Amino acid sequence: MDIIMSIDIKSTNEIIKIRKSCKIASEVLTMIENYIEPGISTEKLNKICHEYIVKKKHAFPASLGYCGFPKSVCISINDVVCHGIPNKKIILKDGDILNIDVAVIKDEYYGDTSKMFFVKDVKKEAIDLCKSTQKSLYLAIKKIHPGMRLRKIGSIIQKYIESKNYSIVREYCGHGIGKCFHEEPQILHYDAYDKEIKLKPGMIFTIEPMVNIGSKNVYTGKDGWTVKTKDKSLSAQYEHTILITNYGCEVMTLREEELLLKQ
Ligand code: MF3
Numbered sequence: 001m002d003i004i005m006s007i008d009i010k011s012t013n014e015i016i017k018i019r020k021s022c023k024i025a026s027e028v029l030t031m032i033e034n035y036i037e038p039g040i041s042t043e044k045l046n047k048i049c050h051e052y053i054v055k056k057k058h059a060f061p062a063s064l065g066y067c068g069f070p071k072s073v074c075i076s077i078n079d080v081v082c083h084g085i086p087n088k089k090i091i092l093k094d095g096d097i098l099n100i101d102v103a104v105i106k107d108e109y110y111g112d113t114s115k116m117f118f119v120k121d122v123k124k125e126a127i128d129l130c131k132s133t134q135k136s137l138y139l140a141i142k143k144i145h146p147g148m149r150l151r152k153i154g155s156i157i158q159k160y161i162e163s164k165n166y167s168i169v170r171e172y173c174g175h176g177i178g179k180c181f182h183e184e185p186q187i188l189h190y191d192a193y194d195k196e197i198k199l200k201p202g203m204i205f206t207i208e209p210m211v212n213i214g215s216k217n218v219y220t221g222k223d224g225w226t227v228k229t230k231d232k233s234l235s236a237q238y239e240h241t242i243l244i245t246n247y248g249c250e251v252m253t254l255r256e257e258e259l260l261l262k263q
């Protein structure tokens with residue numbers, strides 16, 4: 001069985017469309033930063049993102065209705081690992097950390113990205129967790145080149161995260177993306193011996209490590225979506241959609257603030 005055959009190589013036209021979707025998703029994250037303050041509900045943040053995507057960018061929020069997900073973005077606070085459902089009763093408070101995960105569809109193609117936000121005065125322990133999670137993503141991105149083995153991405157992330165004594169959530173992974181939200185290949189954020197696939201120019205996928213301060217164990221709440229750490233420790237996640245190029249990779253969801261990667 002040739003696993004490589006199932007990984008799509010995108011055409012130039014597809015790349016242009018995915019680039020547009022990715023740009024919109026990244027602009028949502030930049031736009032929403034100004035609204036992050038104590039007292040605002042995650043429902044309100046969801047509404048602002050929704051309106052921006054639909055009215056200003058003439059795109060569609062990919063999460064809305066995806067497998068029955070009821071809102072336009074995922075908002076995951078503190079010990080929520082991912083897939084937090086925006087709710088008018090969930091109010092940001094001083095010291096919270098939160099992930100907003102934005103995926104959009106524009107001209108039939110998807111883009112997907114997320115980052116952490118800080119609500120006012122966040123304790124050092126939480127800031128360090130977020131910085132390390134982001135750095136693990138950047139370390140992998142910087143090493144990526146065609147011909148590299150897929151599993152190397154996970155091994156770079158795992159090595160760095162575990163050197164900091166954090167843990168990597170195993171249940172969720174990055175994914176190919178294009179005309180579908182989630183395509184082959186799965187991008188694991190830890191080293192796994194069965195991934196002998198080699199990266200090729202034209203592949204597009206996300207990398208989205210979820211990192212916990214405590215143990216890697218998570219569970220899904222009664223709403224069927226909200227994933228939390230079992231030990232109630234803080235969790236962080238950053239996500240980018242990337243394109244494998246002839247020389248390295250293009251971060252399709254790069255925000256202007258992330259100058260580091262442009263060098
Ligand atoms: N954006 C998530 C990802 O990175 C998927 C969210 S699915 C939803 O793959 F239904 F929870 F929105």
Ligand code: CO
Nearest residue numbers: 112206208239
């Ligand atoms: Co994703």
Ligand code: CO
Nearest residue numbers: 101112113239
């Ligand atoms: Co996402």
